[in-house]
Amino acid sequence: MSTTALRSPWTVWGVGLAVYVLAVFHRSSLGVAGLVATDRFGISAAQLATFTMLQLLVYAGMQIPVGLLVDRFGSRSVMLSGLVLMTVGQTVFAFAESYPLALVARAGVGMGDAMTFICLLRLVSSWFPLRRIPFVTQVTGTLGQTGAVAAAVPMTWALANLGWTRAYLVAGGVGIVLAVALLVVLHDTPAGRNLRGAPMSLASVRASLAASWRHPGTRLGFWMHFCTQFSATTMSLLWGYPFFVRGEEQSSAAAGLLLTLMVVTMMFSGPVLGWLVSVHPWHRSTVVLVIVSSIVAVWTVVLAWPGPAPFAVLVVLVLVTGVGGPASVIGFDVGRTSNPAHRLASATGIINQGGFYASLVMVVVIGLVLDWRTPGASTAYTPEAFRWAMSAQFPLWLLGLVQVWRYRGRARARVLQDREASLTG
Structure with missing residues (x-):
């Protein structure tokens, strides 16, 4: 080569x-x-x-x-x-x-x-x-x-x-x-093998992180990542299979198929979202709001269904929830356009915490609620216990949606302010 x-x-x-x-x-x-x-x-x-x-x-x-x-x-x-x-x-x-x-x-x-x-x-x-x-x-x-x-x-x-x-x-x-x-x-770059930034003291680290966090675009990216990813991550890493088998009374094969469909959805929806936000960068937060609202709506239907939801409805659930995985990447694009190159990675690190901390909370809370709603010391969790446990997702979605709506206005105002300053300068 x-x-x-x-x-x-x-x-x-x-x-x-x-x-x-x-x-x-x-x-x-x-x-x-x-x-x-x-x-x-x-x-x-x-x-x-x-x-x-x-x-x-x-x-x-x-x-x-x-x-x-x-x-x-x-x-x-x-x-x-x-x-x-x-x-x-x-x-x-x-x-x-x-x-x-x-x-x-x-x-x-x-x-x-x-x-x-x-x-x-x-x-x-x-x-x-x-x-x-x-x-x-x-x-x-x-x-x-x-x-x-x-x-x-x-x-x-x-x-x-x-x-x-x-x-x-x-x-x-x-x-x-x-x-x-x-x-x-x-x-590291087309111009060199190894890129080295300026040495960082504790004070400079604090200043860099503070500057990244102060920018409303970084906060918007954090909350985008927070509310889009956690449902799919929680399902795929731990609780999806038990929910489908015990909560929705599906067979092991059906549960495996549903989780596979979710992964396939993540793979195919990513490029579509990438094209969409590159063509309409001003509406990245709108895309996230629509996706998260759709995830909330489908989960509401499944959890409110009298008895186990039909398999077709569960297919819709994993398809819509799966889109949340690649949708979280939109938060990184917002962070990229909101921060200078020298602090891009630290801003990305801040944003990348959002969905994983939310997932961590959900993994723990779902387990605690299942134990709370299951009689005795049994691990034979009931459909009713899973309805309670999976409903614990709604407060996190509400928090995330409110924060995305809040910071998208601030981020847009900052973009217009910077654009006006560059024109007058």
């Missing part, structure tokens, strides 16, 4: 995307290994759920530190560090035989996972023309979901045929191959 080809935007993006797909694979790989993990570590269902909660907590908590690191050291160095952490974490997880060590290993994987997406978004902003950035960003999020698909069928086969240790060793070994590709191909 020629030097020109190695330095093309699509080649750089392709290597970065491969690392992100691997991160999504590692994030999702435990989903098909739950029963095996329960036997291997001798843990309860609640302890198994701790893996998911820890993953979300580590991922969300790392967003601002990672954003600051990217602004200071560039995408190449930070993404390489994340790849090393994921590889080491999966390797330790492969050999772990105790629950505490397994938790530490998954925390390492979560930290590495948190260091990929922000880096990739920064690369997209650095390598592609402005008109293409919204579309490429959405395609990035869409293709990243192939990691979740790969974590389903191939990982299930590997666990059954290779066993726990070898399956996770093979998964970790892919990181070594990608590290070599990253070192050879990936450059």
